[in-house]
Amino acid sequence: MATIFFDLDGTLIDSIEGITRCVVHAFERLGEPVPGEHELRGWIGPPLRDSFAPKLGDPARVERAVEFYRERFETDGWREHAVYAGIGDTVAALAADGHRLAVVTAKNEPHARRIVEHLPFGGHFEDVIGATPCGRLSHKPELIGEALARLGLAADACWMIGDRHMDIHGARHHGMPSVGVLWGFGGEAELREAGATHLAESPAGLRALFATAAC
Incomplete structure (x- = not known):
């Protein structure tokens, strides 16, 4: 076996609902433009930092985005699937x-x-x-x-x-x-x-x- x-x-x-809603939350908390629906699907699969880095550049802002993502995932996102x-x-x-x-x-x-x-x-x-x-x-x-x-x-x-x-x-x-x-x-x-x-x-x-x- x-x-x-x-x-x-x-x-x-x-898990598209939970992941994309948490990504949107992170961009909104940072005051950044929210990616379109098709682009948001790209967050499903790769590590979070790999997905946020090309959009945000600054490593400190990437870490903030990850924190904001997890903030919402902890309360709501984990069950949105x-x-x-x-x-x-x-x-x-x-x-x-x-x-x-x-x-x-x-x-x-x-x-x-x-x-x-x-x-x-x-x-x-x-x-x-x-x-x-x-x-x-x-x-x-x-x-x-x-x-x-x-x-x-x-x-x-x-x-x-x-x-x-x-x-x-x-x-x-x-x-x-x-x-x-x-x-x-x-x-x-x-x-x-x-x-x-x-x-x-x-x-x-x-x-x-x-x-x-x-x-």
Whole structure:
């Protein structure tokens, strides 16, 4: 059996509402123009500092933006999401099949833990590995490395499942196979270009994939 790392935003939950509302809050608190709706979608996936830096430039203002974002996320944003249809059944089925499951996300770890703990299927995850508030750990290669160390695993015994190129690049950095999911925010072209080992069109396809993959 494999150990399977799941991304959170765009893979387990549709979090566009919570993330974009918190980004808008941060720009408003800073007195900066709010990006358009299409641009706001770009905040889903990358570390917060990577997204704010090109718009704000000054590192001190970037840190203020992150603080304002988390200010709203702490009270409201963490629960502003929807669970993707069928993903809970798939997670439960993979756990029943004997796979070890964990969440590996660029979201702030305390926030990610709170979200996962409130998911109806969250108890199937052995651990939640997320970004450190200070940003020391924030990119997928580092986060996957932390997950491997924390769980005492070799990369060739694990898979990464995610919806963005960052998830796939993180897996490739460690020589780990990956599954790009097509119900999130990245899209097929992005995931293919990143080098995903497999693509999944729906959560139901994940169980079938792991039933036949060499695990």
